[in-house]
Amino acid sequence: MSGARGAQTSSRALIVATLLAVALPAAAPAHHILGIPHYKYSDEYPQIPYMEVLAQVGPHDLVFTHFPGFPEPGEAVRFKLYIRERDGGRVFRQPLRIEVTQKHFLRRTEPVVPPFDIRPGSGPERNDYKFFLTFSEREAYELRLRFPSGDGFETIPFPVVIGKTDDRPLIFGAVALLALAVASVAAVKRRRRWRRRRREVPA
Amino acid sequence: MMSHDPVQGLPAAAFWAALAAALLLLAWSLRGGGSRFARPAPTRRFELTSWRPLSWLLTRRPFQFAVQLPLVLALFLILAAGFFGTPVAERNFATVATWTIWWTLLIVDIVLLGRMWCLVCPWEALASWLRRLAFWRRRREEPLALELEWPRWLRNVYPATLLFVGLTWLELGFGVTRSPRATAILGLVMVLLAVLPALVFERRSFCRYGCLIGRICGLYSMMAPVEVRARDREVCRGCRTKDCLRGNAAGYPCPTGQCLAAMSSNTYCTVCTECLKSCTRGNVAINLRPWGSDLETVARPRRDEAVLALVMLSLTSFHGLTMTPAWSEALSWLRGITGLGYLAAFSLGMTLVLLLPGALHLLWSAAVVRAMPVGNRGAAGAGGWTSSGLWPVASRYAYPLIAVALMYHLAHNAGHFLLEAGSFVPVLSDPFGSGRDLFGTAGVVAAPLASRGVIWGLQIVLVLLGLYWALRAAERAHRRHAATAAIPGVGQRVRLLTGAFLLLATAWNLWLLAQPMEMRTGM
Numbered sequence: 001m002s003g004a005r006g007a008q009t010s011s012r013a014l015i016v017a018t019l020l021a022v023a024l025p026a027a028a029p030a031h032h033i034l035g036i037p038h039y040k041y042s043d044e045y046p047q048i049p050y051m052e053v054l055a056q057v058g059p060h061d062l063v064f065t066h067f068p069g070f071p072e073p074g075e076a077v078r079f080k081l082y083i084r085e086r087d088g089g090r091v092f093r094q095p096l097r098i099e100v101t102q103k104h105f106l107r108r109t110e111p112v113v114p115p116f117d118i119r120p121g122s123g124p125e126r127n128d129y130k131f132f133l134t135f136s137e138r139e140a141y142e143l144r145l146r147f148p149s150g151d152g153f154e155t156i157p158f159p160v161v162i163g164k165t166d167d168r169p170l171i172f173g174a175v176a177l178l179a180l181a182v183a184s185v186a187a188v189k190r191r192r193r194w195r196r197r198r199r200e201v202p203a
Numbered sequence: 204m205m206s207h208d209p210v211q212g213l214p215a216a217a218f219w220a221a222l223a224a225a226l227l228l229l230a231w232s233l234r235g236g237g238s239r240f241a242r243p244a245p246t247r248r249f250e251l252t253s254w255r256p257l258s259w260l261l262t263r264r265p266f267q268f269a270v271q272l273p274l275v276l277a278l279f280l281i282l283a284a285g286f287f288g289t290p291v292a293e294r295n296f297a298t299v300a301t302w303t304i305w306w307t308l309l310i311v312d313i314v315l316l317g318r319m320w321c322l323v324c325p326w327e328a329l330a331s332w333l334r335r336l337a338f339w340r341r342r343r344e345e346p347l348a349l350e351l352e353w354p355r356w357l358r359n360v361y362p363a364t365l366l367f368v369g370l371t372w373l374e375l376g377f378g379v380t381r382s383p384r385a386t387a388i389l390g391l392v393m394v395l396l397a398v399l400p401a402l403v404f405e406r407r408s409f410c411r412y413g414c415l416i417g418r419i420c421g422l423y424s425m426m427a428p429v430e431v432r433a434r435d436r437e438v439c440r441g442c443r444t445k446d447c448l449r450g451n452a453a454g455y456p457c458p459t460g461q462c463l464a465a466m467s468s469n470t471y472c473t474v475c476t477e478c479l480k481s482c483t484r485g486n487v488a489i490n491l492r493p494w495g496s497d498l499e500t501v502a503r504p505r506r507d508e509a510v511l512a513l514v515m516l517s518l519t520s521f522h523g524l525t526m527t528p529a530w531s532e533a534l535s536w537l538r539g540i541t542g543l544g545y546l547a548a549f550s551l552g553m554t555l556v557l558l559l560p561g562a563l564h565l566l567w568s569a570a571v572v573r574a575m576p577v578g579n580r581g582a583a584g585a586g587g588w589t590s591s592g593l594w595p596v597a598s599r600y601a602y603p604l605i606a607v608a609l610m611y612h613l614a615h616n617a618g619h620f621l622l623e624a625g626s627f628v629p630v631l632s633d634p635f636g637s638g639r640d641l642f643g644t645a646g647v648v649a650a651p652l653a654s655r656g657v658i659w660g661l662q663i664v665l666v667l668l669g670l671y672w673a674l675r676a677a678e679r680a681h682r683r684h685a686a687t688a689a690i691p692g693v694g695q696r697v698r699l700l701t702g703a704f705l706l707l708a709t710a711w712n713l714w715l716l717a718q719p720m721e722m723r724t725g726m
Contacts, residue, residue, distance in 0.1 A: 157381075174394070182402065185402045
């Protein structure tokens, strides 16, 4: 009896420990909501991740980030762009033009809003271009930055995905199609075998 | 990291030097009435399977499973990363592994090893495992398939050609290479394309007729230095059981319906090694041979294969062209004069580029027909369908173009691979681009594997080698054609015409390599 009770206690402890383990990561974003200041997010740290894309154009390094990293429709997304010369580190501060396009798979890419200019901020943020956008639809977008390169301009695409695309229906659909095909073929084969056996056995 | 600066192409001096070398090569080949290539490629072979450990390994039933399993796992990782990983192409395993590594190394594999991709193909693995209901065991029961015959009207490589054109349109028109999700969808579609026909049709009909990768590899592998052949054809002639074709307790029937007694080209062999297992006389060998051997021995040119060869020539060039600023300018111009949107203009441009080499080749073939000795042309008939007619001549002379297309494809891909392959190191450590660092290499910014100078030199050598093999194959085509069309001699004018066409294709490819090129991923 005592052994059974011991087992019961240890399984209860295991359940409590599992629940705690599940609940703890959920508390991390709550900590962020409380407003405790911190400066950098990453997926390794249990906070809301940001997205960072690095690019190189001529002598310049571009660091493009958006927060949150996986924005949802209707959520204001904060974009930041920091550009500096690779050698020397001089910060680029000229006005730049941005175009926002919506990328549809197997359809044409369309501009979502008219192109607009961005400028670096002031004060502590004088090195960053910062702007906010809100996307209403769950879709893949592209922010196209027009950046001076040589004598002309280079268009640099930065991907922004709004709402984690739910591909589960697609994957389940493909698996279901395969399963259906296998089941149909198996049924036809079974029927063929049955007919063949009937023909072979005299009435 | 994405780099948005196009990579500089061949310097002008190198381009002109390469062009001069190509011209000299043509002149050298024409001297002495094509006597340079009068002798056919040596028939000497080095049999790899004479090495017992290799022969033992290839005849083990689990061999193919063992080499396919890692690729199947990689395919699943690509699908998972594509569907659930970061949308940033440079940081996702799906796009980097598929387009920077696999698509590039596929061509290297063909040039060095022939059809080895088909041996390890993960789509084929999934289809075969399901069809056989076994991973490697030889089951004697009927396969899980309806075993219908592949429709007669589809017994050609046109389905694969259409799929190849369609994939290129998707890849370049919609930027599939820059979308992990689209890459994963494509991978999943390929699974369905491989598995569903395997459940319906006999053998592996899709591999034989429909698989675009298999057909590209098939035609290119006519150049390859590796082949599966009967060790002694006489032994095959005396064989009544034809175990390679029909299978037996030791091995499955040939998935593409090849019989070693008649097999003289790599085109339809998938190197599945089943014939090595099933041949009761141990008469199957894997040989090393001179490059381009099959191109020199095309006995019966097929029009569908000739069309695919022309499409491959067009699309490999088109692939390179779309990565140059010249294409962007041409597209803007086309949009300006037609008022079309991007996709319509792209499709129109692609169609023009696709049709142009074919139309030029037909014109050139018509000139070749006219250049033939008049009496013999008359003797062969003027209906256009005899061995001296337009279509047979066009088909026969399309095969040498495979060498030009393959070597340009390799030169182009070598540039990509040597500059971009390093991007595989960080994504291997962080396949989903989610900030993980499994092997401590996620932050690695890999340097190019070779300097620009080395890459340019390599590209020029490869393109010139392509011209060399094409000229060789064209000379063999002249001689075979003269024999089949009962022409006493093909004549220098025909040689000059075909040589000029091959030179034109080579010059175009060199020009493409001299253009600034946008890379697929970061460097």
